Amino acid sequence: MATGATQSNGTTIYSVAERAGVSIASVSRVLQGSTAVSEKTRKRVLDAAEELKYVPLAAARSLAVRHHEAHGLVLPELSGPYYSELLMGFESRAADLGQSVVLMLAEGKDNLPAAVRKLATRVDGLAMLGSAAIPESTVTALHGSKPVVLIAGDPRTDVDTVTSENTHSAEELTSHVLGHGRRTLRFVGDPDSGPDVRDRYAGFLAAHSAAGLTAAEPLRISLREADGTALADRILSGDLATDALVCANDELALALIKRLREGGTRVPDDVAVVGWDDVMTARYIEPALTTVRQPVRELGAQAAERLHQRVTGGSVEAGPLVIPTHLVLRSSCGCAPGHRPDPPD
Amino acid sequence: MATGATQSNGTTIYSVAERAGVSIASVSRVLQGSTAVSEKTRKRVLDAAEELKYVPLAAARSLAVRHHEAHGLVLPELSGPYYSELLMGFESRAADLGQSVVLMLAEGKDNLPAAVRKLATRVDGLAMLGSAAIPESTVTALHGSKPVVLIAGDPRTDVDTVTSENTHSAEELTSHVLGHGRRTLRFVGDPDSGPDVRDRYAGFLAAHSAAGLTAAEPLRISLREADGTALADRILSGDLATDALVCANDELALALIKRLREGGTRVPDDVAVVGWDDVMTARYIEPALTTVRQPVRELGAQAAERLHQRVTGGSVEAGPLVIPTHLVLRSSCGCAPGHRPDPPD
DNA sequence: GAAACAGATGTAAGCGCTTTCAACGATGAG
DNA sequence: CTCATCGTTGAAAGCGCTTACATCTGTTTC
Numbered sequence: 001m002a003t004g005a006t007q008s009n010g011t012t013i014y015s016v017a018e019r020a021g022v023s024i025a026s027v028s029r030v031l032q033g034s035t036a037v038s039e040k041t042r043k044r045v046l047d048a049a050e051e052l053k054y055v056p057l058a059a060a061r062s063l064a065v066r067h068h069e070a071h072g073l074v075l076p077e078l079s080g081p082y083y084s085e086l087l088m089g090f091e092s093r094a095a096d097l098g099q100s101v102v103l104m105l106a107e108g109k110d111n112l113p114a115a116v117r118k119l120a121t122r123v124d125g126l127a128m129l130g131s132a133a134i135p136e137s138t139v140t141a142l143h144g145s146k147p148v149v150l151i152a153g154d155p156r157t158d159v160d161t162v163t164s165e166n167t168h169s170a171e172e173l174t175s176h177v178l179g180h181g182r183r184t185l186r187f188v189g190d191p192d193s194g195p196d197v198r199d200r201y202a203g204f205l206a207a208h209s210a211a212g213l214t215a216a217e218p219l220r221i222s223l224r225e226a227d228g229t230a231l232a233d234r235i236l237s238g239d240l241a242t243d244a245l246v247c248a249n250d251e252l253a254l255a256l257i258k259r260l261r262e263g264g265t266r267v268p269d270d271v272a273v274v275g276w277d278d279v280m281t282a283r284y285i286e287p288a289l290t291t292v293r294q295p296v297r298e299l300g301a302q303a304a305e306r307l308h309q310r311v312t313g314g315s316v317e318a319g320p321l322v323i324p325t326h327l328v329l330r331s332s333c334g335c336a337p338g339h340r341p342d343p344p345d
Numbered sequence: 346m347a348t349g350a351t352q353s354n355g356t357t358i359y360s361v362a363e364r365a366g367v368s369i370a371s372v373s374r375v376l377q378g379s380t381a382v383s384e385k386t387r388k389r390v391l392d393a394a395e396e397l398k399y400v401p402l403a404a405a406r407s408l409a410v411r412h413h414e415a416h417g418l419v420l421p422e423l424s425g426p427y428y429s430e431l432l433m434g435f436e437s438r439a440a441d442l443g444q445s446v447v448l449m450l451a452e453g454k455d456n457l458p459a460a461v462r463k464l465a466t467r468v469d470g471l472a473m474l475g476s477a478a479i480p481e482s483t484v485t486a487l488h489g490s491k492p493v494v495l496i497a498g499d500p501r502t503d504v505d506t507v508t509s510e511n512t513h514s515a516e517e518l519t520s521h522v523l524g525h526g527r528r529t530l531r532f533v534g535d536p537d538s539g540p541d542v543r544d545r546y547a548g549f550l551a552a553h554s555a556a557g558l559t560a561a562e563p564l565r566i567s568l569r570e571a572d573g574t575a576l577a578d579r580i581l582s583g584d585l586a587t588d589a590l591v592c593a594n595d596e597l598a599l600a601l602i603k604r605l606r607e608g609g610t611r612v613p614d615d616v617a618v619v620g621w622d623d624v625m626t627a628r629y630i631e632p633a634l635t636t637v638r639q640p641v642r643e644l645g646a647q648a649a650e651r652l653h654q655r656v657t658g659g660s661v662e663a664g665p666l667v668i669p670t671h672l673v674l675r676s677s678c679g680c681a682p683g684h685r686p687d688p689p690d
Numbered sequence: 691g692a693a694a695c696a697g698a699t700g701t702a703a704g705c706g707c708t709t710t711c712a713a714c715g716a717t718g719a720g
Numbered sequence: 721c722t723c724a725t726c727g728t729t730g731a732a733a734g735c736g737c738t739t740a741c742a743t744c745t746g747t748t749t750c
Contacts (some may be wrong), residue, residue: 009490012706023730027709035709038728057491058467059413060706062404065736070447070467078429080625088423091450095460102415102447105436115440122403122415122445143402145354258629280425283628284603337527357736368700373738380739383698408705535737 011052020048023311031056070100071307072119074134077107080251082296083129086151089200090127090301097308099124106132113138120146124311127151129305130163133193147310151176151303153197155320159312162303162321164294169325170203171210173274173292174246176327178211180334182244182272188256189248190220197248200276204246223248228255233237236263243271244333250275250282250291257285257332268334278328287337288330295323310311319328356397365393365664369374375675376401378518415445416634416652417464417471419479422452425596427641428474431496434645442653444452444469451477458483465491469656472496472648475508476539490656496648499540500665505655507640507648507666511541514670515548516555518637519591519621523671525679527589527617533567533576533601542568543594545621549591570592580616581608588680595620597635602630602677613679623673632682633675639654640668 013031017024024040031046037045048054061067071094075083087103092208094101102123107174109115116138119312120126125146128134130153140161142148149160177185186210191201201218208215219240221227228247232255247253257267267273267287275282275291282289302321330339353544358376362369367386374382375390382390393399407413416439420428432448439446447468452634454460459484465471468492473479475498484504487493506671522530536546536583546563553560564585573592577600580583592598598620611620612632620627620636627634647666676682 011734013708014706020713022428024707025732026728029729032708039628041728053486053489056466057408057461057706059404059407060735061708063402063408063706063737064708066735068404078433081424084423084429087448088450091448092453095449095454100447100449100464103436103446104440105433107442108437118398119445122399141398143627144398148478233746254629273509281629284626284630286631311351358738359736369737370700370702370739371698374699377738380699386698402736405705405740408736409738502720527711 009052009053009055012266013054015052016045016054017251019052020044020318022151038204039117041106067122067156067311068100068115068122070102071304071311072102072104072123073118074106074116074126074128074132076129076132077105080276080277082294084131085296086300087301088277089302090304091300091304092297093172093304094308097304099304099308101304107132110125116142125149125307127307131153131196131292147307149303149307149310152196155322157320160306160320162299162306162323163195164296164299164323165325166196166199167203167206167294169327171206172203172248173206173276173290173327174204175210176290176329177244177246177272177274177333178207178213178269179270180244180333183213184216184242185244185246186216186240186242187218187246187248187321188221188252189218191222192220193219193222200248202296221252223252225255228252229259232256232259232263235260244268245271245273247273248288250277253289253291253332254279254281254285257287257289268332272334273332275332282328282330284330287332289334290330290335291328292325293328294325299323346672354398354400356399358399358401361390361393361398363628364397365389371599382562387412391614398405399409411466412656413445413469413559413683414443415447415468416447416649416656417447417468419449419451419471419473419477421462421474421477422450425622427639428623431474431642431645431648434462434642435649438643438646439653442649444649444651444653448557449481461487462630472651472652474543475499475506481578492652492653494648494655496644497541500597500667502665505651507651507668509622509641509644509668510670512548512551514619514637515545515591516551517548518621518635518672519549519552521553521559521589521635521674521677522589522617522619523552524590525613525617527679528558529561529587531561531585531587531590532563532567532591532593533566533573533597534563536563539566565598568597570596570600570616574598574604577601577604577608580605581610589613590616590618592618592620595624595634598634598636599624599626599630602634606631613677617679618677622675627675628671630677632677635675635678635680636673637670638673639670667670 013024013027017027026041029035030042060332073090088136091101100135104119106112120142128147129151143159153161153162187201187204189197191198206213222229253273257273260267278291278293282291329335358372360368362372371386372390374380375387436446442567449464451457465487472494474496488504496507500506532546534542534548536543550560566576598618602618605612620634623636623638627636674680
């Protein structure tokens with residue numbers, strides 16, 4: 001490593017052509033595996049490329065063919081399993097479709113719109129999380145020049161959207177808790193913080209009406225651990241009467257359970273707690289967390305797929321795409337432990 | 346959405362120039378914020394670009410300036426917090442340096458070397474995890490044409506490497522467990538599965554020699570939950586005598602604790618269990634897991650930084666980079682609960 | 691008032707690749 | 721033997737952008 005011997009060696013399609021004793025057109029042809037090329041030429045080109053350690057310049061190809069063969073993906077951040085799963089699904093499908101993925105994390109960018117615009121510069125289309133805090137104006141502006149798909153945002157008709165089902169599962173979950181005889185349920189999370197939480201709250205409400213009950217106001221806190229812990233303290237102090245907490249995500253539910261038990265409250269006996277997402281910890285905590293499993297990976301894959309359809313202009317099955325979720329009953333809701341086996345991963 | 350109204354509108358630097366009544370050179374200049382341009386021209390260009398919804402084509406710029414302004418990153422996959430953290434660190438630093446990141450996940454690619462070569466085509470340099478299963482030959486071949494940095498692999502001198510400290514912390518951790526009076530420790534994980542595990546096992550060994558003890562053979566299983574559970578069953582069956590398990594990662598430790606306790610074994614009383622990584626669940630499980638915290642995010646950031654130095658050919662502080670780790674003592678090792686507060690996140 | 695200069699702008703030459711089109715040689719049919 | 725045909729190949733024209741370099745205008749200086 002004494003000398004920076006590494007850098008991009010300046011071999012181009014010309015060097016290869018020369019070495020192989022053919023024209024650049026032929027080199028291009030064999031490298032693209034495209035049109036007919038004689039076996040002899042093919043071999044000579046391949047050998048030359050090998051010897052020269054030729055690495056094509058994607059930019060040049062992109063320029064010539066006028067597309068990037070890359071999808072952009074904007075996520076808020078990556079903590080927790082949710083975004084990771086989504087990303088895995090997206091990357092995997094994108095790769096299957098021959099697309100690279102260039103990733104951008106919103107967190108920490110001081111000028112998000114600018115960052116997104118820059119991203120748009122090098123991809124054929126981009127997918128972004130509804131929660132990534134991209135200004136609406138930026139979204140529509142982009143959408144004016146490149147295909148955009150929104151993930152887990154509000155279904156809408158002017159832009160492609162891919163979301164997972166919220167309201168129905170939330171209603172089902174809430175009804176289940178009600179079925180355990182609980183009556184003073186509280187929804188934990190701020191319905192105004194985003195479409196997901198809003199819809200889950202709507203399901204919470206719906207379950208109450210269906211049972212002829214009226215639901216209490218939501219406990220509007222952020223979806224982070226610290227806020228859950230603080231809320232648990234309020235409950236422990238007797239400040240807040242409840243026998244079941246329906247949380248907008250698992251992180252909150254987990255924090256609540258942990259602190260509540262530390263404070264001597266029995267879960268689920270004194271207060272049941274249910275979450276949303278089915279993160280790994282949900283299975284490990286005592287009591288195991290009843291929650292809702294989202295097919296997050298599938299969500300990502302669908303987004304990549306949809307985007308690709310738009311980019312290639314192929315058959316565009318329009319309309320918002322909604323992916324179903326399902327309940328995972330464990331014991332934190334009041335079900336007997338071992339009541340049902342965990343579904344396989 | 347009736348018509349695919351969306352696609353890449355064909356506005357180029359020429360359209361903008363025409364609209365603004367200036368030359369393309371001027372447009373380029375204001376868009377790059379480069380050379381002096383009169384205030385008047387600047388405004389006209391900006392307005393024109395705005396009206397035309399102009400989105401530059403990164404490929405054209407890349408071709409002209411002869412670099413991509415992008416870093417490639419190859420990870421094995423994304424489950425668990427480790428790779429996510431790494432990725433966040435990498436993306437964040439890369440963004441600070443003005444680089445896009447194009448991500449590739451090794452998992453599921455049938456032809457990895459080909460995929461990596463394709464990636465190399467569109468970035469200025471690439472970072473990859475030592476554990477991503479890239480054939481050595483591919484690495485060196487790539488390294489011949491673009492800067493490469495290896496993350497969490499073996500420190501080496503022919504390629505840049507960024508790793509976190511393993512052996513020393515493992516020794517410290519093991520000594521700590523020994524200090525609790527445990528004597529039949531078992532190391533859980535396969536030292537041959539990669540440099541990380543190998544080095545942790547080396548520390549395990551070192552601690553034993555330092556105490557004048559001889560260590561038992563490692564329990565060679567994969568780092569996944571299922572294997573941990575299976576191992577716990579073996580222990581429960583009395584098949585394996587041990588009073589402390591030093592696990593190669595948290596996932597294993599967690600699975601072990603869970604199953605062991607389900608089986609009636611007390612942790613840490615009957616058998617202590619410690620892990621590595623400090624994943625989120627480590628704090629939630631009962632008993633809270635003693636483990637080693639890796640500055641994973643920093644690892645990613647350093648990789649991005651190092652790569653960028655290589656790419657720009659700037660001052661190349663050569664040599665492998667090793668980032669320190671530190672013990673997080675909780676109660677699964679035998680320390681009294683509440684023994685020490687969790688460090689803040 | 692002319693010369694010298696500085697700032698702003700335009701002209702044009704690539705950057706490395708794909709792809710159309712024409713040219714070529716070899717082959718088979720008539 | 722000639723002509724059409726076919727499979728291969730090469731020449732060359734871009735793709736949209738950056739950036740020397742040349743040009744032009746308006747100042748400043750003596």
